[in-house]
Amino acid sequence: MIYLQLFYEFFKTGLFAVGGGMATLPFLYDMADRTDWFTRAELANMVAVSEATPGPIGVNMATYVGYLSGGIPGAVVATLGLVTPSIIVILLVAAFLKSFRDNRYVNAAFYGLRPASTAMVAAAGVTVVAVALLNEGATGLAMVNWKAVALAAVLLVLTRWCKWTKKLHPIAFILASGVVGALLQF
Amino acid sequence: MKELWILFYTFAKVGVMTFGGGYAMLPILQREVVERKGWATDEELTDYFAIGQCTPGVIAVNTATFIGQKRRGILGGIVATLGVVFPSLIIIIALAGVIDAFSHLTWVQHAFAGIRVCVCVLIFNAVLKLWKSAVKDGWALAIFLCALAGSLLLDVSPVIFVVLSAVAGIAIQIWGGKKA
CATH class of the missing domain: 1.20.5 (Single alpha-helices involved in coiled-coils or other helix-helix interfaces)
Incomplete structure (x- = not known):
């Protein structure tokens, strides 16, 4: 029952991913390892497509993964699985809005959750680095994909320090990287 | 019925205009929900956002559920949420097919x-x-480093880190007597 399994996996992701879209990444990597729905390299492509298309990135990734593993019904089921815990939790919280925000146990739990969530996204980032910047199966200096490292360095400067480009939308950098990759044969 | 449709339509519009999610959505929500529809004030929207961020799930979805619920109860919350995810479904399914073919x-x-x-x-x-x-003091840094090492070295579900870090937060701030 692929649909039941998709719903369950994305329900879990929606329930435990705290801090928005990118926080779903560690759960998706976990899925890539445990199922044969998609590989880690495909997942990196999905992140790019999700960033470059309209819609919240977490929802886009759920739709994409669902589509790859179960066609159009899979996409619908995965997306519904992702949003169901949100609907339940928010409807409950809305009933006790004030007391939820001021509750010291809730605040204390999130004091611990936020750094852990950040760390899990960082760990997912390390995996993407391994796929994007290293050559599989090589050793020593040949292991490093120098063209990719150079592009990463340029992108880092453009997105963080160059004041004319850092306000640009991520879609601009994604498209430019695609063109550079195609032209320089990454 | 009419207002449910307007909820769906408005949040579908927000979904189409959001790229990337999270804070990218705030100005669009301000224009559609606060200025045009008057469904919430700026303060309420900021509150929903803060809560959306510290409850599980995608922030855009949480905020949509909140506003829909405020307008039309539980059904409104569900309809607004379906509205915000609807464009993603259509666009990604169309694109995934194209990418597959090429x-x-x-x-x-x-x-x-x-x-x-x-x-x-x-x-x-x-x-x-x-x-x-997230990382504002030594304890938070310690939690970050433990979760990072754990995610990289251990082959366990991320759920475990979520549960452990929430317990650690409560232990440090409440049982440990550290001021929040």
């Missing part, structure tokens, strides 16, 4: 190799942004 071409593979490099940088930037609001 993915065997060499130049498309090269292009995606370039795009993956960009994804590294985008994730790095996202981590820095999360870091600023």
Whole structure:
């Protein structure tokens, strides 16, 4: 029952991913390892497509993964699985809005959750680095994909320090990287 | 019935205009929900956002559920949420088919190799942004380092880190007597 399994996996992701879209990444990597729905390299492509298309990135990734593993019904089921815990939790919280925000146990739990969530996204980032910047199966200096490292360095400067480009939308950098990759044969 | 349709339509519009999610959505929500529809005030929207961020799930979805619930109860919350995810479903399904059809071409593979490099940088930037609001003292840094080492070295579900870090937060701040 692929649909039941998709719903369950994305329900879990929606329930435990705290801090928005990118926080779903560690759960998706976990899925890539445990199922044969998609590989880690495909997942990196999905992140790019999700960033470059309209819609919240977490929802886009759920739709994409669902589509790859179960066609159009899979996409619908995965997306519904992702949003169901949100609907339940928010409807409950809305009933006790004030007391939820001021509750010291809730605040204390999130004091611990936020750094852990950040760390899990960082760990997912390390995996993407391994796929994007290293050559599989090589050793020593040949292991490093120098063209990719150079592009990463340029992108880092453009997105963080160059004041004319850092306000640009991520879609601009994604498209430019695609063109550079195609032209320089990454 | 009419207002449910307006909820669906308005949040579908927000979904189409949001790229990337999270804070990118705030100005669009301000225009559609606060200025045009008058469904919430700026303060309420900020509150919903803050709660959306510290409850599980995608922030855009949480905010939509909140506003829909405020307008038309539980059904309104569900309809607004379906509205915000509807464009993603259509667009991604259409795109995934196209990408599938072209993915065997060499130049498309090269292009995606370039795009993956960009994804590294985008994730790095996202981590820095999360870091600023998450890691504010030594204990938070310790939790970050434990969760990072655990995620990289151990082969366990991320759920475990979520549960443990929430317990650690309560232990440090409440049982440990550290002021929040």
